[in-house]
Amino acid sequence: MHDVVIAGAGPVGLLLACELGLAGCDVLVLEKEPETGTPWKALPLGMRGLSAASVEVFLRRGMLRPLLSASGAHSYGSGDTEAQVAPAPRSVSHFAGMMLNPADIDADALPYRLPSPVLEGVMTSLEAVETVLAGRAAEVGVEIRRGRQVTGLRQDAEGVLVQAGEDEYAARWLVGCDGGRSTVRGLAGFEFTGTQPLFTGYTMLATVADPDKLKPGFTLTPTGMYLQMPTPGHIGMLDCDGGTFDRSQQPPLEHLQTVLRRVSGTDVTLRDVQFVSTFTDRAMQTTSYRQGRVLLAGDAAHIHSPLGAQGLNTGIGDAINLGWKLAATVHGYAHDGLLDSYTHERHPIGAHILDWTRAQSAVMKPDPHAQASQALVRDLLGTRDGTTYVYSRTSGASHRYDLGSTHPLVGRNAPEFRFTDGTWLSDFTQDGRGIALDLTTDQRLAGATAGREDLIRHVSKPAMNELGCGALLVRPDGVIAWADGLDPDHAGFELAAARWFGTAVV
Numbered sequence: 456m457h458d459v460v461i462a463g464a465g466p467v468g469l470l471l472a473c474e475l476g477l478a479g480c481d482v483l484v485l486e487k488e489p490e491t492g493t494p495w496k497a498l499p500l501g502m503r504g505l506s507a508a509s510v511e512v513f514l515r516r517g518m519l520r521p522l523l524s525a526s527g528a529h530s531y532g533s534g535d536t537e538a539q540v541a542p543a544p545r546s547v548s549h550f551a552g553m554m555l556n557p558a559d560i561d562a563d564a565l566p567y568r569l570p571s572p573v574l575e576g577v578m579t580s581l582e583a584v585e586t587v588l589a590g591r592a593a594e595v596g597v598e599i600r601r602g603r604q605v606t607g608l609r610q611d612a613e614g615v616l617v618q619a620g621e622d623e624y625a626a627r628w629l630v631g632c633d634g635g636r637s638t639v640r641g642l643a644g645f646e647f648t649g650t651q652p653l654f655t656g657y658t659m660l661a662t663v664a665d666p667d668k669l670k671p672g673f674t675l676t677p678t679g680m681y682l683q684m685p686t687p688g689h690i691g692m693l694d695c696d697g698g699t700f701d702r703s704q705q706p707p708l709e710h711l712q713t714v715l716r717r718v719s720g721t722d723v724t725l726r727d728v729q730f731v732s733t734f735t736d737r738a739m740q741t742t743s744y745r746q747g748r749v750l751l752a753g754d755a756a757h758i759h760s761p762l763g764a765q766g767l768n769t770g771i772g773d774a775i776n777l778g779w780k781l782a783a784t785v786h787g788y789a790h791d792g793l794l795d796s797y798t799h800e801r802h803p804i805g806a807h808i809l810d811w812t813r814a815q816s817a818v819m820k821p822d823p824h825a826q827a828s829q830a831l832v833r834d835l836l837g838t839r840d841g842t843t844y845v846y847s848r849t850s851g852a853s854h855r856y857d858l859g860s861t862h863p864l865v866g867r868n869a870p871e872f873r874f875t876d877g878t879w880l881s882d883f884t885q886d887g888r889g890i891a892l893d894l895t896t897d898q899r900l901a902g903a904t905a906g907r908e909d910l911i912r913h914v915s916k917p918a919m920n921e922l923g924c925g926a927l928l929v930r931p932d933g934v935i936a937w938a939d940g941l942d943p944d945h946a947g948f949e950l951a952a953a954r955w956f957g958t959a960v961v
């Protein structure tokens with residue numbers, strides 16, 4: 456029996472597999488597609504923007520360099536450590552096609568972030584992300600079986616029997632990372648609720664007879680939006696048709712040209728279309744991310760429009776949050792409630808993302824109320840505060856889990872501390888253990904991890920900027936679980952260690 460079967464070798468399933476493999480679990484990934492390569496994952500169609508929070512995940516597991524290299528991004532910085540690699544080019548977000556001006560982002564106003572190479576995002580491709588993650592998964596002993604489509608499941612108190620065609624696989628846990636049309640979600644009976652679409656979206660690679668009739672980048676119009684990417688013929692468009700286009704059919708060239716002309720307000724001509732796919736802004740989320748021994752992550756748990764580039768980033772956040780919790784459960788030392796904290800922490804983030812995309816759809820509608828709201832948002836984006844606010848939402852800098860502490864650092868992603876000896880926090884996070892981080896000169900946490908080093912690593916170093924805290928407990932997913940702040944009482948550390956690292960440390 457496998458510890459965990461994962462349905463889907465997309466980016467979320469692969470990252471989860473890496474985390475579980477790193478923690479010593481027996482993991483099998485079942486992927487329905489027989490082959491890896493598809494034009495939808497390679498550039499230009501597979502282009503994806505990773506937020507600063509997602510880049511940090513790759514940095515902290517030693518996968519940023521390989522990702523940058525696979526993405527064709529030129530890295531700079533002369534150091535040997537992961538953190539000294541600065542991502543390029545810069546990925547900056549937008550709100551409903553209204554671009555943020557990077558110069559207007561006030562980095563000092565981002566809550567509890569430290570200057571680091573990962574304050575910025577990275578433009579990459581699904582192909583690059585999956586290649587790096589599949590490589591790492593193999594290194595940590597994960598088996599990926601391709602051409603295996605999950606078609607059925609049966610669960611009881613002991614485990615799950617997963618069916619893929621004629622084959623059956625026994626596992627203690629099943630995680631559905633099988634995308635927006637998740638089979639696992641339906642088979643396990645998850646409740647999936649949300650809102651219906653306002654638009655139909657198209658992304659295509661076409662030959663445009665007169666591309667100069669279209670503006671470069673995002674252009675918002677009274678009937679929707681179009682996007683002309685730098686690669687010739689790579690075009691996106693959003694048509695505010697109430698999501699009525701029948702997406703079961705491949706849109707013919709005439710339809711695409713009609714929509715592009717209507718949305719762009721030009722008489723542009725499409726000569727032919729090589730690839731096209733459609734999407735909508737339907738926004739749905741499961742009410743829980745767990746049904747017994749079946750869990751969901753990524754698009755399987757939440758779907759929404761790609762506006763603002765959040766789907767993959769949210770899925771990466773799901774996987775890094777779930778991995779260590781499920782591993783602790785598999786290994787038998789997790790306290791009751793640890794696994795359910797996955798839903799408690801990630802569901803509100805997913806709900807926020809759905810609302811973020813709904814807000815963008817709302818200001819794009821072709822009616823006077825929406826157009827007035829759009830003008831208001833544009834004005835706000837023209838301010839430093841407005842730009843910084845939107846950036847703090849899309850970069851992940853504003854994310855904070857409610858872990859029941861009023862300490863302003865607890866629940867946030869740990870800042871990328873740089874220590875006085877030149878090392879960085881991410882130099883100590885590669886093996887997936889938690890970290891008892893002691894920034895004090897009086898060795899406040901000395902001995903606190905004795906006998907539990909397999910789960911919590913003690914790092915005692917003065918930092919160049921300690922944000923006013925002396926000691927921290929950082930979870931394997933990089934989230935601060937405890938910070939001593941003004942209170943030098945160590946009992947808080949013990950309680951937090953027991954809460955997050957379970958019976959193994961009490």
Ligand SMILES: Cc1cc2nc3c(=O)[nH]c(=O)nc-3n(C[C@H](O)[C@H](O)[C@H](O)COP(=O)(O)OP(=O)(O)OC[C@H]3O[C@@H](n4cnc5c(N)ncnc54)[C@H](O)[C@@H]3O)c2cc1C
Pocket residue numbers: 462463464465466467468485486487488502503504505603604605606632633634635637638639658734752753754755761763764765766767768769770
């Ligand atoms: C045009 C466009 C642009 C986007 N841009 C961005 C962006 O810039 N930034 C961002 O964060 N997000 C972006 N997204 C969203 C992002 O691509 C998705 O959120 C992300 O790919 C979800 O990853 P996933 O692993 O959850 O699902 P998927 O990538 O859908 O992977 C699911 C995997 O499961 C497999 N599978 C499906 N069913 C089964 C089954 N029954 N059994 C076994 N395997 C199965 C599939 O073959 C697939 O390999 C964009 C989306 C679109 C459409």
